[in-house]
Amino acid sequence: MCGIIGITSTRPVAAKLAQGVRRLEYRGYDSVGVATLADNGIELRKGVGKVDQVDAELDFASAPGITGIAHCRWGTHGGITQANAHPHVAPGGRIAIVHNGIIENFLELKEQLLAEGAQFLSETDTEVVVHLIERALKVADSLEEAVHVATAQIVGSYALGVVCLDEPDKLIATRNESPLVVGFGEDEHLIASDVAALLEHTKTVVYLDNREVAVLTPGSCSIFDPHGEKIDKPRHEIDWDVEAAEKAGYEHYMLKEIFEQPAKITDTIRPRLRDHEVVFEPDTGITADILRGVDRVVFLACGTSWHAAMVGEFLFEELAKVPAEVEYASEFRYRNTPIPPGTLLVAISQSGETADTNAALEEAVRRGNRTLAICNVRGSSMTRIAAHTIHTHAGPEIGVASTKAFTTQLAALYLLTIGMAQAKGSLSQQQIDTMIMGLREIPQKMERVLDQAGEIQNIAKQMTSRSNAIYLGRGAHFPIALEGALKLKEISYIHAEGYPAAEMKHGPIALIDKQMPVIVIAPQDKLTYQKTLGNIEEVKAREGTVIAIATEGDEVIPRLADFTIFVPETLYSLGPLMSVLPLQLLSYHVAELRGCDVDKPRNLSKVVTVE
Ligand code: AGP
Numbered sequence: 384m385c386g387i388i389g390i391t392s393t394r395p396v397a398a399k400l401a402q403g404v405r406r407l408e409y410r411g412y413d414s415v416g417v418a419t420l421a422d423n424g425i426e427l428r429k430g431v432g433k434v435d436q437v438d439a440e441l442d443f444a445s446a447p448g449i450t451g452i453a454h455c456r457w458g459t460h461g462g463i464t465q466a467n468a469h470p471h472v473a474p475g476g477r478i479a480i481v482h483n484g485i486i487e488n489f490l491e492l493k494e495q496l497l498a499e500g501a502q503f504l505s506e507t508d509t510e511v512v513v514h515l516i517e518r519a520l521k522v523a524d525s526l527e528e529a530v531h532v533a534t535a536q537i538v539g540s541y542a543l544g545v546v547c548l549d550e551p552d553k554l555i556a557t558r559n560e561s562p563l564v565v566g567f568g569e570d571e572h573l574i575a576s577d578v579a580a581l582l583e584h585t586k587t588v589v590y591l592d593n594r595e596v597a598v599l600t601p602g603s604c605s606i607f608d609p610h611g612e613k614i615d616k617p618r619h620e621i622d623w624d625v626e627a628a629e630k631a632g633y634e635h636y637m638l639k640e641i642f643e644q645p646a647k648i649t650d651t652i653r654p655r656l657r658d659h660e661v662v663f664e665p666d667t668g669i670t671a672d673i674l675r676g677v678d679r680v681v682f683l684a685c686g687t688s689w690h691a692a693m694v695g696e697f698l699f700e701e702l703a704k705v706p707a708e709v710e711y712a713s714e715f716r717y718r719n720t721p722i723p724p725g726t727l728l729v730a731i732s733q734s735g736e737t738a739d740t741n742a743a744l745e746e747a748v749r750r751g752n753r754t755l756a757i758c759n760v761r762g763s764s765m766t767r768i769a770a771h772t773i774h775t776h777a778g779p780e781i782g783v784a785s786t787k788a789f790t791t792q793l794a795a796l797y798l799l800t801i802g803m804a805q806a807k808g809s810l811s812q813q814q815i816d817t818m819i820m821g822l823r824e825i826p827q828k829m830e831r832v833l834d835q836a837g838e839i840q841n842i843a844k845q846m847t848s849r850s851n852a853i854y855l856g857r858g859a860h861f862p863i864a865l866e867g868a869l870k871l872k873e874i875s876y877i878h879a880e881g882y883p884a885a886e887m888k889h890g891p892i893a894l895i896d897k898q899m900p901v902i903v904i905a906p907q908d909k910l911t912y913q914k915t916l917g918n919i920e921e922v923k924a925r926e927g928t929v930i931a932i933a934t935e936g937d938e939v940i941p942r943l944a945d946f947t948i949f950v951p952e953t954l955y956s957l958g959p960l961m962s963v964l965p966l967q968l969l970s971y972h973v974a975e976l977r978g979c980d981v982d983k984p985r986n987l988s989k990v991v992t993v994e
Pocket residue numbers: 685686687688731732733734735736737740783784785786873989990991
């Protein structure tokens with residue numbers, strides 16, 4: 384939702400704060416601000432716009448002080464205004480805070496404060512918090528005690544960074560539901576919403592858990608549990624370097640992340656694949672006995688991760704012979720779906736911070752169901768809610784449109800399916816060996832698809848002036864049709880819908896005319912290939928433009944379609960890892976040709992931590 388960073392140091396911090404908030408901009412970018420503790424008071428600089436734009440006006444780096452906080456916002460309460468930008472300063476001018484999350488009881492708290500005569504400068508929920516801290520500090524013995532008293536009154540989610548002129552070398556950090564990481568620098572301590580903002584200063588971090596409080600000075604770090612007891616937290620060494628979060632020479636993060644997919648698939652499958660079996664790391668707690676005991680799977684996810692779950696449903700039913708269903712997390716959490724014992728709840732999320740998915744998962748845990756997360760961010764909230772986690776190794780995904788996270792989620796689902804089939808004996812050893820071999824070949828087959836980026840860019844030119852598009856797929860590729868449509872609409876703003884190909888005749892075919900591009904996923908599979916050819920002919924008969932995704936060597940499709948993109952032949956079940964790539968590249972090039980902000984599309988943020 385928003386990004387926060389804070390530093391307490393022996394050296395000036397403003398430039399580092401500005402750079403750090405740049406690395407967090409994908410979390411929200413409608414306004415940005417920096418606050419440092421200067422000798423003559425709090426130096427507050429904030430404005431509306433992206434970091435570079437506001438920094439050019441306010442010169443963040445010149446702010447004095449060796450303690451400070453910064454924030455980039457994706458507004459939830461209050462318009463996009465300078466007053467609503469963070470940091471927020473208490474009326475007495477001595478305390479400043481930054482916040483990521485939503486204070487659900489903020490209206491009630493604000494009414495209480497207004498009744499006591501408080502003056503508010505903004506419409507935000509966050510400003511209520513700085514008033515509560517200032518009020519608590521009048522009787523508390525320390526800033527951390529005041530923060531503890533204030534947050535005890537809060538209902539909702541928060542990651543907070545707090546500084547105060549009364550204790551100018553101290554930085555207080557605490558969280559509930561929203562992510563917050565503590566970094567151990569050289570004669571300095573840092574906090575951030577995401578490790579990407581810390582990597583150039585440290586790779587040693589600690590992930591705070593809910594309602595824990597970190598009290599930081601340049602030379603000390605004390606962490607307290609929700610009851611105020613001092614605790615030791617495990618330190619993690621991050622193996623992502625700053626370059627991994629850079630664009631590596633590509634025009635956009637999204638394009639870099641599309642081309643990283645072969646390597647990230649390798650990183651995700653290699654540690655778990657043996658010649659004849661799949662083995663999960665001991666710290667996942669996933670054993671053959673646990674998988675053998677699963678007799679039903681329910682997936683919980685949102686957005687692109689929901690599309691991955693749709694492929695997972697196909698895999699579990701087709702290969703592991705386990706009934707599966709996919710639930711929108713935002714719907715599941717408000718229903719009383721009967722979940723019989725023996726059901727495995729599988730939550731899928733790139734960020735591990737999607738509020739609806741985490742809330743649905745927490746509900747499943749509360750009901751006593753066995754839970755498993757497929758997640759890309761170590762230490763994220765979801766990984767601490769689920770009983771088991773399979774980490775995807777996609778590395779930081781900065782582009783708002785998810786690409787490598789999606790395909791590594793599919794890779795994790797293939798691993799889980801093979802593991803389940805092994806445990807249950809639903810596939811022969813030969814079939815398992817074939818699957819494992821097929822999976823090992825995927826990265827180099829992906830490279831062959833990505834090598835066609837130039838041709839795909841040419842095809843994209845046919846779509847830049849269109850207002851609509853239809854995506855068709857069958858079986859395991861129906862979720863890929865949905866994913867392709869989402870990619871196009873979320874970054875190029877062209878309206879697009881995905882359908883099972885056979886659904887065309889039940890309504891959508893009325894939309895076909897010469898202005899309607901139809902992207903058809905048509906692998907040469909035995910079951911439905913001929914039927915899909917029929918769908919292509921139906922579209923052509925109505926003057927629609929057909930862009931087909933076909934299997935290398937297919938000589939029929941190019942004669943029917945206006946444009947054909949070939950993907951290498953694979954096992955049918957592995958086909959989604961091939962067919963999604965052209966659709967990712969197609970959406971990227973259409974958006975780029977339309978001059979859209981590919982990495983930061985309008986109205987979207989990378990992590991949706993609001994419900
Ligand atoms: C996908 O391109 C979008 N960015 C969005 O649908 C995303 O997949 C969704 O918000 C879920 O995010 P998560 O995987 O981090 O839970």
